[in-house]
Structures are given as C-alpha cells and as structure tokens.
Amino acid sequence: MxxxxxxxxxxxxxxxxxxxxxxxxSTPIKDCPYFKERKNKND
Ligand code: SF4
Known part of the structure; x- marks a missing residue:
C-alpha cells in the first residue's frame, strides 16, 4: 500500500x-487515475 x-x-x-x-x-496525487472523492467517511 x-x-x-x-x-x-x-x-x-x-x-x-x-x-x-x-x-x-511519492507519486503526486493529482496524477492518480484512481482517485474518487468520497462524500462521507462511512462510504
Ligand atoms: S486511489 Fe485514492 S487513496 Fe489511492 S492513491 Fe489514488 S487518490 Fe490516493
């Protein structure tokens, strides 16, 4: 991880x-193709 x-x-x-x-x-997060915003921590 x-x-x-x-x-x-x-x-x-x-x-x-x-x-x-x-x-x-150290990969800049803006380059992460997997990023998905979550709206609450329980998701
Ligand atoms: S998938 Fe989400 S948690 Fe994983 S490195 Fe990308 S932005 Fe971060």
Missing part, C-alpha cells in the same frame, strides 16, 4: 487500499 491522505474512497487511515496502485509513494 502507499501513503495517501486524499478524501478518496480508497484512502483509509492515510493509506491507499486500492491494490492496483503499486506506484512509488
């Missing part, structure tokens, strides 16, 4: 839980 603190449906506890993402952790 990689570190990520975006408000993304895949981000949990500061980590990306999307297994497909195996890029280096």
């Amino acid at each position: 990689i570190a990520c603190t975006e408000n993304c449906i895949y981000a949990e506890d500061g980590l990306c839980n999307l297994n497909e993402v195996t890029k280096p952790s």
Whole structure:
C-alpha cells in the first residue's frame, strides 16, 4: 500500500487500499487515475 491522505474512497487511515496502485509513494496525487472523492467517511 502507499501513503495517501486524499478524501478518496480508497484512502483509509492515510493509506491507499486500492491494490492496483503499486506506484512509488511519492507519486503526486493529482496524477492518480484512481482517485474518487468520497462524500462521507462511512462510504
Ligand atoms: S486511489 Fe489514488 S487518490 Fe485514492 S487513496 Fe489511492 S492513491 Fe490516493
């Protein structure tokens, strides 16, 4: 997993839980093709 603190449906506890993402952790989040905004933390 990689570190990520975006408000993304895949981000949990500061980590990306999307297994497909195996890029280096320093990848700018704006380049993440998997980002999906989540509207509340329970989603
Ligand atoms: S999919 Fe991208 S934006 Fe979403 S948690 Fe993972 S790295 Fe962050």
